[in-house]
Amino acid sequence: MIPAGALSAEQLRLVDAWWRAANYLSVGQIFLFDNPLLKRPLAAGDVKRMLLGHWGTTPGQNFIYAHLNRAIVKHDLDMIFISGPGHGGPAVVANTYLEGSYTEVYPDITQDEAGLRKLFLQFSFPGGIPSHASPECPGSIHEGGELGYSLSHAFGAAFDNPGLIVACVVGDGEAETGPLATAWHSNKFLDARTDGAVLPILHLNGYKIANPTLLARISREELEQLLRGYGWTPYFVAGHDPVLMHEAMAAALDAALAQIAEFQRAARQAGGTLRPRWPMIVLDSPKGWTGPRSVDGKQVEDTFRAHQVPLHPVAYPGHLKLLENWLRSYRPGELFDAQGRLHADIANLAPRGARRMGANPHANGGVLLRDLRMPDIRDFAFDLTTHGATGPGDTRILGPFLREVLALNEKSRNFRVFGPDETLSNGLGALFETTARQWQGEIRPGDEFLAPTGRVLDSMLSEHQCEGWLEGYLLTGRHGLFNCYEAFIHIVDSMFNQHAKWLKVSAQLPWRRKVASLNYLLASHVWRQDHNGFSHQDPGFIDHVVNKKAEIVRVYLPPDANCLLSVMDHCLRSRHYVNLVIAGKHPAPQWLSMSAAREHCAAGIGVWRWASNDQGVEPDVVMACCGDVPTLETLAAVVILRTHLPALRVRVVNVVDLMKLQAPSAHPHGLTDREFDALFTTDRPVIFAFHGYPALIHRLTYRRTNHQNFHVRGYQEEGTITTPFDMTVLNELDRFHLVESALARLTGTGEPEQRLMATMREKLVDHARYIRQFGEDLPEIRNWQWDLPRASGGPTSRTRS
């Protein structure tokens, strides 16, 4: 049990005064257009005409913030606040205003009557601030509009921040979401020696928008068992009487913080290895606490009706008096002086300087961000002896490079690799030569690469946690990479959306510093799901990503390992983007030397002259490709075309940076029309082999001069367990279909072209027959080599580029 008497009478008075002040400012933000100190009776004109916001969660969060302030001062804590039910924006704005951090960031919102008026007016008002805890709010790394990610963000912030405590309010409705329900398990990954702590505060206010919450309608015993089962030690603070609740909360908080300190001491000084059963708090308080008890005969406080705006004075004039009574119930005259300044004794409850949660640098991670120490990619290059030489798998060449990034930054502990149990499968096994998977669960003989501390977090099968942890890690000023199967990255579509929105908005706030980019490495991609089949085939994340603001998103499809190294080197140095990188892990042909790869990746797109024979003339056809498998099939098609039709002028264009295709007005990477036309011509057929869904290429190029001659092949939602080459055949992306496609668009075709067309038909029949008989691809496919007949007029393949 928690000892009583944690607060002196004076402390209790001050905590309660702070809470009342924050509640007053919250109600003011939701309702008031003018008359911020109620110096005159509230009039209809003092109330905003459009009332938007969420009251229900707000008083509980104000209560928590007030108590955390007391604890920060008492224990000199380095703490940040995450508002899971971030729709309670008035709470975080009110508290940061009271502690002064808000005014430091927005000097216009002064700590006086004029500032109060602006503070109230701007909330949920055109030209003002959103109703949620948003990037605009100092101290926040979490928007909370889309519920479910608070605890994952909290853990991401705590990793490698041994001095930090992340207080994380979790809504009881939010706790019903899939991501949050699994996030409780994050405690199995936190190393008490080298990481900080997370203090979850489950806000059991009983209701969502219109329903009770599940956790509030099971017995206390069942809830306690659930939380203990997740490995937590819950402290319950339950009731509604403010005085009793202040006492209980202060005692619970002190007990929880003491336990955190003891766990950390045991691990750091005594070398304890037991996984701590970290403390958490369950705050069981009424929804809409201290708000109107009932309105128009219906109970509001402690019901779902308290969720949003409980009064509507414009529509119901009788509500005006209720609002005034509500505001006056906080006794603003005792809290603010005549100029609208918070009384000094109450203001003193706030911590000082960067200890204030609104001014904590961890919540403006760019301030703390340091460049990574980067190895030289040339030391990891694939040594290209001939175009088309077989490499071991592109991510397998990237692995040692990433291993070195981890090693070089081991001391600064600011780079981690995340993945849902797939790091080995994605070809990044080299990482485990120098680090381990961080894991606080039991380790048994026979387990691989598990250790209490390590730079890789990939032992939880939860894409949500990987994404949430990484976001929290990045937003607090560190670097990272998320490796994932291509098809299943869709699981975090929505989380990506929210992060991209965060980046867009925060980039426009001068006081927020840029953070490191969120880097996705999608290996195990659509074209090579040989043993998984249709369920694992989906390249649609690219389409999803390009919907977001062009300043934020970048999409790279390196055709080989040296290009992958060059792209990843660039991504890890970049800031404030989402970089999507798609690469293969299976043995595959290599095309470019390191120096050629760097040049190609710097340009993002280019003609591969060594594969083309249009030197000095306009080509008859442009064979374009984007992605490793489409590049292979395109080059194989080029060999066929140039072998059988030596007079045909073929140009090969490879795209690494997908956004080069878009107009510069649409994306900062976009080629000018002149550059685009120089590559793709203004009137020749372009056979474009694409990694993803074909429609995307049309979408990106529809304004280009030659768009009508673009014929795109890509994934057509055809797939199963079959041979690698058959996957391309099923989707008509294979070399034979590409040749057919080119032939169909050539002008002035004659007998050689018709013969070749027939040959392609036969090849496809042979292929189908062979794989059904032998269960593998034709020898000419398996053993294919890039090799052009000298007579075809181009440079031979046996030269380095």
Ligand SMILES: Cc1ncc(C[n+]2csc(CCOP(=O)(O)OP(=O)(O)O)c2C)c(N)n1
């Ligand atoms: C993923 C998601 N689904 C639905 C919503 C819509 N929504 C906003 S608030 C809310 C209820 C939240 O309840 P809870 O987490 O308990 O917060 P509180 O009661 O403190 O407001 C819902 C369903 C949302 N914001 N996010």
